[in-house]
Amino acid sequence: MKVSTTEPFQIIYSLFEHEYLGYLFESFVIQLDHQRRLTLKHQNISAKNADEFARELDDVDFKLIDLIDSIQQEAIVKKFYNKKITPAEFFLKIYHKEKGDELIQDAIRSYIELKKNQILCLLENKMLFEMGHDGEPTWKRLALAPQKANILFHFMRNEDNTHYFPTIKYDGQKIDFQYKNAIIVCSMPAWLLVDNTVYHFNKDVDGNKLKPFLNKKFILVPRKMEETYYEKFVTQIVSSFDVHAKGFTIHAEEYAPKPVLTLTELAVAKAPVSLFDTAGQDTAVDTVEENKILVSLDFQYGTFIFSSDKLSPSFVKMEKTDDSYIFHKVKRDSDKEKDFLDLLRNSDLEFKSGKVTLDKSKIFSWLSANRAALEAQGLVVRQNLKDGKRYFVGASSISLEVKENNDWFDIYAVVRFGEFEIPFLKLKQYILKKKKEFVLPNGEIAVIPEEWFSQYSDLFAFIEDDSDDLKLRKHHMALVKELQNDRLAEVSMDRKLERLRDFQEIEDYDLPAEFKGELRPYQKAGYNWMRFLNQYNFGGCLADDMGLGKTVQTLALLQSLQKTADGKASLLIMPTSLVYNWEMEARKFTPDLKILNFTGINRDKNVEQFHNYDIIITSYGTVRIDIELFKQYQFYYTILDESQVIKNPESIIAKAVKELNSKHRLILTGTPVENSTMDLWSQMTFVNPGLLGSQQFFRNEFLNPIEKKHDEVKTKRLYSIIKPFILRRQKSQVVKDLPEKIENVHYCTMSPEQEQEYEKTKSNYRNLILESIDEKGLAGSQILLLQGLTKLRQIANHPSLVEDTFEGTSGKMEDVNYMLDNALELGHKILVFSQFVKHLHLYAKLLDKAGIKYAYLDGQTRDRQAEVERFQNEEGIRVFLISLKAGGLGLNLTAADYVFLLDPWWNPAVEAQAVDRAYRIGQKNTVFTYKFITKNTVEEKILNLQKNKLKLANDLISSEETFFKALSKEDIQSIFD
Structure with a gap:
């Protein structure tokens, strides 16, 4: 029965029992009579039709409707089964008594319990009913108890057994729920329906x-099972709930917590000794695979120690006496425990489930750096008594002094491990062979800090071996300077910089056979440069102009290194608007690489899956949210597209990407410096940490002198440092290598509110058009088809072209604005074509608001030539908004070198004519064309149809009529699916 929206109605919620899914909810609208009483006239309400009844719904109703939709049987089938199947078939298969899938059943149960709890929490002040057996939604009115009830568990121990039962009190009154046909509406946590009230x-x-006691007074536990039952069950109940005990004792105890870190060595087998080892080799420092250390965090309360992953408010320890039991209930101070966990997290030690596993050197380096501060907070560090070794866990340091001599630099250094001073030279073989354990005089094992291997390996490699003195040749003065400025880890980098100074000497690398494309000469040079950086483990910045193919050069690089990546995936990070374009380009040029699009709210947050892919494509927003997940994986490459996003080193995203683990790093941008020299520091510090020193060093040494004093010497010095690691080609530099016209397709993603409008319109027209085709045939349905396709095209641009009251955003408009700003910053002139004048008006308003001057032309423009001359001749006018119909012919706009087609359609000839306004005799610049296609809309589907109908595309469809005649009913159906 349809409920009229012009007459009074009321939304209600109804509880019913599903054969397989248990108790669920449905939402209904009920027609009211003239006295506003509920009638029998009702209609189911869901997200699909909720807008029709919006005037009587509030925000909570819309949330409830969405939640209730998510647990209906059709939604459950869609979420938990990836094949086409009817609900009846699904439930018979999954819930079959003998052959059913218990894993899926458990997953469904957990999912529904979660949703039901969310629903019940929102039902306060809503009308709730129990559904009748005949499907009548308002059969019995239910009440939701406004306050929470209390539960008390009773254990009565006697000589033969123990009786166990719960009692419930609400507002001081006992609730009689046994033998009352009570229902457990939700189990996790419990919601109990008894006497028409939900508690x-x-x-x-x-x-x-509670379930066993709905129709039972108590549970009896025999004496012979008592001890096991008390240990496993009663302790759990005593820990979490109020308990009344008879026949045994419960002691409540309170202590101040003391954090305890316990270190346990996880043994790893040593590498086998080679039969061909050099005779006389110092086997005491042979390289072995480093063991891991398991760090456990516990909290000690008095004599009791509890794991930090047990989050219950109290903990219970059972003690068996001669004739009874004592339960020691220790109340935990969760606030203090959380404060200490935060303290550890802030010191870069993140615990999960109370444990963390780290390389041995990392944990001991961390202890050395943080132990004093943590011990001040009461921390106790212990070693597992079962471990055979005793490790040194104190502070370690190196004191280094360099003095210039006639032909040498004399180095004076002392290593300190707590009270012990160790000669620096004694560490040489340990550092060079990456042997990380050093035996101290008292027998303790000192683990050499991880950073020492990077800071001092070059120093040890260059020390002369002809004496016990530490001497360094004078030509290593750059290394000494780096040591002096505390830039120890960058020594090897400076030593190799000479290899990058002359770009022309970089060798030529073959393109991989699997790469499905060709590189222009300048792109091949960029590919060679990136291969060279990879060979020497340097990061780089590919800063080519927009449109010169940074994407294809990068894909060629990743394809060439697929076999040397040791099975590790590379991570590509970019603005959300570029995700789909990268995915399309990767599948086109590198089909051999396995691609994972790791974006969207339904992404599988399982880092193990990365091992199955070559490239992980994600967005900056996703990395910011999931940084702790990404940090768990060691990527082969981390590549940032539009890396100016991290130009602010203090931003959350800039800090996040620098925490990523990868063997190589690369950034792509057309604008490496937008506002400040600090933009460069942030990006270059990501690809080559330490290249430009610390932020403070860079500010004092370069930023202030260059920006405030215009110091040319500092400018040249900075340029000489970064030159080997930045490759920038402008369009004017490589124009001889380019064709005169470069065409690009940019895929856009709809905003959520835009997608909702699109799907609603698509659904309406799909039914109308398919019914019309059945009744009138294809020819008789062309007007309706054109009308539907036009509206969908407009919504794909911006829903306000169809609905004036629409206040949301458009994914395409956001992408166009982004690329428009980018092109304007680089000094380009842009033609912007649309078939819809109203669409151009939206961009005109945005340009007006931003204070950007522009030329404008549509069918109502009187003086066309004046607008053309303004655009052609005035430097300050860099944008020309043009109606495709009015400006597609007869204009000479050679000042433009970019053409944006906002809403391309099926006729390639019309688009070519628009592009030719710029690409014609007199044009001295390369013309770049961008066709903006909204993903998962009629725009993308029409393009796919063109590709599938090659003859149609080759014939250059000249009109809507010829296009529609070429479509079958199946084609039309696919457009609207």
Whole structure:
């Protein structure tokens, strides 16, 4: 029965029992009579039709409707089964008594319990009913208890057994729920329906603990099973809930928590000794695979120690006496425990489930750096008594002094491990062979800090071996300077910089056979440069002009290194608007590489899956949210597209990407410096940490002298440092290598509100058009088809072209604005074509608001030539908004070198004519064309149809009529699916 929206109605929620899914909810609208009483006339309401009844719904109703939709049987089938199947078939298959899938059943149960709890929490002040067996949604009115009830568990121990039962109190009154046909509406946590009232509980009791007592007074536990039962079950109940005990004792105890870190060595087998080892070699420092250390965090309360991953408010330890039991209930101070966990997290030690596993050198380096501060907070560090070794866990340091001599630099250094001073030279073989354990005089094992291997390996490699003195040749003065400025890790980099100074000497690398494309000469040079950086483990910045093919050069690089990546995936990070374009380009040029699009709210947050792919494509926003997940994986490459996003080193995203683990790093940008020299520091510090020193060093040494004093010497010095690591080609530099016209397709993603408008319109027209085709045939349905396609095209641009009251955003408009700003910053002139005048008006308003001058031309423009001359001759006018119909012919706009086609359609000839306004005799610049296509819309589907109908595309469809005649009913259906 349809409920009229012109007459009074009321939304209600109804509880019913599903054969397989248990108790669920449905939402209905009920027609009201003239006295506003509920009638029998009702209609199911869901997200599909909720807008029709919006005037009587509030925000909570819309949330409830979405939640209720998510647990209906059709939604469950779609979420938990990836094949086409009817609900009846699904439930018979999954819930079959003998052959059913228990894993899926458990997953469904957990999912529904979560959703039901969310629903019940929102139902306060809503009309709730129990559904009748005949499907009548308002059969019995239910009430939701406004406060939480309390539950008390009773254990009565006697000589033969123990009786166990719960009692429930609400507002001081006992609730009689046994033998009352009570229902557990939700189990996790429990929501109990009894006598038409739904109760929920303090301390979030599990409904399964109440279920046995709905039709039973108590549970009897025989004496012979008592000890096991008390140990496994009663301790759990005493820990989490209020308990009344008879026949045994519960002691409540309180202590101040003391954090305890326990270190346990996880043994790894040593590498086998080679039969061909050099005779006389110092085997005491042979390289072995480093063991890991398991760090466990516990909290000690008095004599009791509890793991930090047990989050219950109290902990219970059972003690068996001669004739009874004592339960020691220790109340935990969760606030203090959380404060200490935060302290550890802030010191870069992140615990999960109370444990963390680290390389041995990392944990001991961390202890050396942080132990004093943490011990001030009461931290106790212990070693697992079962480990055979005793490790040194104190502070370690190196004191280094360099003095210039006639032909040498004399180095004076002392290594300190706590109270012990160790000669610096004694560490040489340990550092060079990456042997990380050093035996101290008292027998303790000192783990050499990880950073020492990078800071001092070059120093040890260059020290002369002809004496016990530490001497360095004078030609290593650059290394000494780096040591002096505390830039120890960059020594090897400076030593290799000479190899990059002359770009022309870089060798030529073959393109991989698997790469499905060709590189222009300048792109091949860029590919060679990136291969060279990779060979020497340097990061780089490819800063070519927009449109010169940074994407294809990068894909060629990744394809060439597929076999040397040791099975590790590379991570590509970019603005959300570029994700789909990268995915399309990767599948086109590198089909041999396995691609994972790791974006969207439904992404699988399982880092293990990365091992199955070559390239992980994601967005800056996703990395910011999931940084802790990404940090768990060691990537082969981390590549940032539009890397100016991290230009602010203090931004969250800039800090996040610098925490990523990868063997190589690369950034892509057309604008490496937008506002300040600090933009360069942030990006170059990401690809080559330490190249430009610390932020403070860079500010004092370069930024202030260059920006405030215009110091040319400092400018040249900075340029000489970064030159080997930045490759920038402008369009004017490589124009001889380019064709005169470069065409690009840019895929856009709809905003959520835009997608909602699109799907609603598509659904309406799909039914109308397919019914019309059945009744009138294709020819008789062309007007309706054109009308539907036009509206969908307009919504794909911006829903406000169809609905004036639309206040949301458009994904395409955001992408166009982004690329428009980028092109304007680089000094280009841009033609912007649209078939819809109203669409051009939207951009005109945006340009007006931004204070950007522009020329404009549509069918109502009287003086066309004046607008053309303004654009052609005035430097300050860099944008020309043009109606495709009015400006597609007869204009000479050679001042433009970029053409944006906002809403391309099926006729390539019309688009070619628009592009030819710029690409014609007199044009001295390369013309770049960008066709903006909204993903998952009619725009993308029409392009796919063109590709599938090659003859149609080759014939250059000249009109809507010829286009529609070429479509079959199946083609039309696919457009609207």
